[in-house]
Amino acid sequence: MSVRQESNTAPPADRTLSARARNLTHVHPADVPLQDALDALADPVRRTIVRELAATPDWTRACGTFDLPVTKATRSHHFAVLRGAGLIEQRDEGPRRLNRLRRAEFDARFPGLLALVLAEPAGTAPAEPASDPGDGASADSGNGD
Amino acid sequence: MSVRQESNTAPPADRTLSARARNLTHVHPADVPLQDALDALADPVRRTIVRELAATPDWTRACGTFDLPVTKATRSHHFAVLRGAGLIEQRDEGPRRLNRLRRAEFDARFPGLLALVLAEPAGTAPAEPASDPGDGASADSGNGD
DNA sequence: TAGACTGTTTGATGGAGGTCGACCACATGA
DNA sequence: TCATGTGGTCGACCTCCATCAAACAGTCTA
Numbered sequence: 001m002s003v004r005q006e007s008n009t010a011p012p013a014d015r016t017l018s019a020r021a022r023n024l025t026h027v028h029p030a031d032v033p034l035q036d037a038l039d040a041l042a043d044p045v046r047r048t049i050v051r052e053l054a055a056t057p058d059w060t061r062a063c064g065t066f067d068l069p070v071t072k073a074t075r076s077h078h079f080a081v082l083r084g085a086g087l088i089e090q091r092d093e094g095p096r097r098l099n100r101l102r103r104a105e106f107d108a109r110f111p112g113l114l115a116l117v118l119a120e121p122a123g124t125a126p127a128e129p130a131s132d133p134g135d136g137a138s139a140d141s142g143n144g145d
Numbered sequence: 146m147s148v149r150q151e152s153n154t155a156p157p158a159d160r161t162l163s164a165r166a167r168n169l170t171h172v173h174p175a176d177v178p179l180q181d182a183l184d185a186l187a188d189p190v191r192r193t194i195v196r197e198l199a200a201t202p203d204w205t206r207a208c209g210t211f212d213l214p215v216t217k218a219t220r221s222h223h224f225a226v227l228r229g230a231g232l233i234e235q236r237d238e239g240p241r242r243l244n245r246l247r248r249a250e251f252d253a254r255f256p257g258l259l260a261l262v263l264a265e266p267a268g269t270a271p272a273e274p275a276s277d278p279g280d281g282a283s284a285d286s287g288n289g290d
Numbered sequence: 291t292a293g294a295c296t297g298t299t300t301g302a303t304g305g306a307g308g309t310c311g312a313c314c315a316c317a318t319g320a
Numbered sequence: 321t322c323a324t325g326t327g328g329t330c331g332a333c334c335t336c337c338a339t340c341a342a343a344c345a346g347t348c349t350a
Contacts, residue, residue, distance in 0.1 A: 038186055079297090124179070209326060
């Protein structure tokens with residue numbers, strides 16, 4: 001019992017998947033302890049990712065498209081943490097790795113927690129450039145399909 | 146402007162207060178950034194304090210009566226952090242320092258967050274003895290007034 | 291085949307914070 | 321006045337984790 005079918009997906013060697021995708025292990029929010037959720041959201045960079053992700057449709061943002069004050073190595077680390085906390089889902093699309101915020105599932109497990117993060121004004125926490133006055137949605141923008 | 150009247154109470158030198166009580170600076174939850182709230186609740190010992198505090202009536206538990214796997218120095222530190230995050234209120238009663246969980250105020254500022262902590266099964270997070278079989282409320286108990 | 295692009299992994303580093311022992315401050319009671 | 325009990329402060333230690341640079345691994349296009 002337990003471990004939701006699509007849960008802790010350590011993929012059982014699926015040949016239809018690329019070698020890269022096979023390393024993508026997801027954790028369902030239902031299996032995440034509160035400790036991990038709080039640890040994940042206690043970092044300002046990760047909360048920024050979550051907020052930016054919430055502002056765009058699912059599967060439209062690759063990891064590299066986020067405006068973060070860290071190198072790609074650190075960025076990669078943060079995405080892994082968010083994945084491990086059941087906050088995001090990832091899928092490989094060519095060379096890019098697209099992201100989705102697990103809104104409903106996560107909110108079902110931790111009611112209200114995600115809302116607090118999304119309600120937090122951007123640039124409030126440290127390690128954030130407090131956003132530039134020119135508004136962030138200049139070029140890439142977050143328009144949908 | 147701002148800073149709720151009873152807010153960040155760095156008491157303006159009140160002679161009716163003991164020297165000890167004068168050092169008791171409180172922060173109103175409304176003035177607490179999400180970062181501080183998450184930092185405060187990300188520690189398992191502090192969540193234990195919050196849960197134990199929620200299980201007893203206000204102003205009935207002194208700092209020393211909590212069953213924690215740390216020394217009093219660390220304990221004192223944790224209580225200070227909780228106070229600074231607007232999670233608890235403290236009052237000196239003789240040599241003891243009594244505590245109160247700021248349920249309503251904190252929940253108004255961070256809806257749902259406190260509920261998540263209280264819903265967390267005790268002994269789940271690390272650094273907790275997973276509770277002793279004899280039930281915690283043996284001697285001192287938490288009965289109220 | 292080579293190059294550009296995207297993302298991960300590894301090893302090292304620095305800082306923040308949890309922890310402790312020791313000492314100090316205050317209140318109470320004998 | 322002294323002893324006790326409660327709690328805070330200080331300095332030191334130590335672990336964890338965010339961070340980076342460098343090297344590696346796929347994917348796509350030319």
